Amino acid sequence: MSEEAVVALAAVTVLGVLQQAYFSLQVIYARRKYSVSPPATAGPPEFERIFRAQANCSEYFPIFIAVLWTSGVFFSQGLSSVCGLLYLYGRLQYFHGYSESAQRRLAPLYFSARVLWVLVGFSLLGVFFSFCRVYLKVDLLRGLGSA
């Protein structure tokens, strides 16, 4: 795997890490503001929404990274990186929406879920084509091209 083939995926990954750091800091500030000292996680609804927004984004982070790379390596680095940026944008909206009200988390949640499904679809396609090349010695993409 050449550097060229993955550098954009690495850039999106680091951006995702920076976003997670930003969400964590917001929880730390919210803990101070609403006086919710660890190990407590219950508090006023304002705090709990921020706490859950970060927890939810953290839960999806490894899933996102897994499909970003599978899709980027086996399907297309360019398309995957664009989807990666859209996903991170959606998650930022989700975090801020959820912080305001539970209702406002929904639209960005659906958006980011849709982007994640696109990445899953790309991954499935990429892995399927790769399986055909490696185990069946059939290159479907080249077949399509010459047809």
Added chain:
Amino acid sequence: MSEEAVVALAAVTVLGVLQQAYFSLQVIYARRKYSVSPPATAGPPEFERIFRAQANCSEYFPIFIAVLWTSGVFFSQGLSSVCGLLYLYGRLQYFHGYSESAQRRLAPLYFSARVLWVLVGFSLLGVFFSFCRVYLKVDLLRGLGSA
């Protein structure tokens, strides 16, 4: 690293992502069924078991992916992929068992933990052999083969 050497690991990874998506959807349905609106996470025991089953699987997902790939790249792609499928099967049983009763989560938990330990063992062996090749210029596997 050639495509051939990792395509089965990528396939198991995408399957794992689909499983995580399935678990998340079950939590969303359970939130509706038992009327537990975010940011709340407490509710009737039926809900809490489904909620915790998904949380527990999410917590182990990055650990699973990390050993799947380390073991697959440094030890054996074939053996790691088979263990990966067994692990995902165990986690499906865990999720459904835990949804029914806390007691029924135990047998599949022990099963999936054992599979995870096997992957950890493979990873340790693979990384150890690789260290010997790279830093000590000793190829233990070839040594074994010619002995």
Added chain:
Amino acid sequence: MSEEAVVALAAVTVLGVLQQAYFSLQVIYARRKYSVSPPATAGPPEFERIFRAQANCSEYFPIFIAVLWTSGVFFSQGLSSVCGLLYLYGRLQYFHGYSESAQRRLAPLYFSARVLWVLVGFSLLGVFFSFCRVYLKVDLLRGLGSA
């Protein structure tokens, strides 16, 4: 990517997985000791601190792995692996500190956060240099060397 270029990163990854397994076992022992049966997560403060310590370390685990590898592949395997070991050391102190009192989690938290920022910095530098090489055909590192 050659085996040589990533074997130390793989070793730190497996060590991180072993640490996560150790933290999980501590939660299981604490559940028995303080009689907090799943799906419950609330209990005496002693239990909740151990529970949250493990949850917090789990939340950061995928972030840690992501920057460890980005930094190790695009910047320097040696420096990243050393930071990786320091991070894991910090997390062990965090876990034991938090188990004793919420106050004692703070010093190791700051330490491990600082190490994580160093890895983020290395990743940013590495990805930036790589971008320049790949898309602008400028090799900043070589430029520096010959200046």
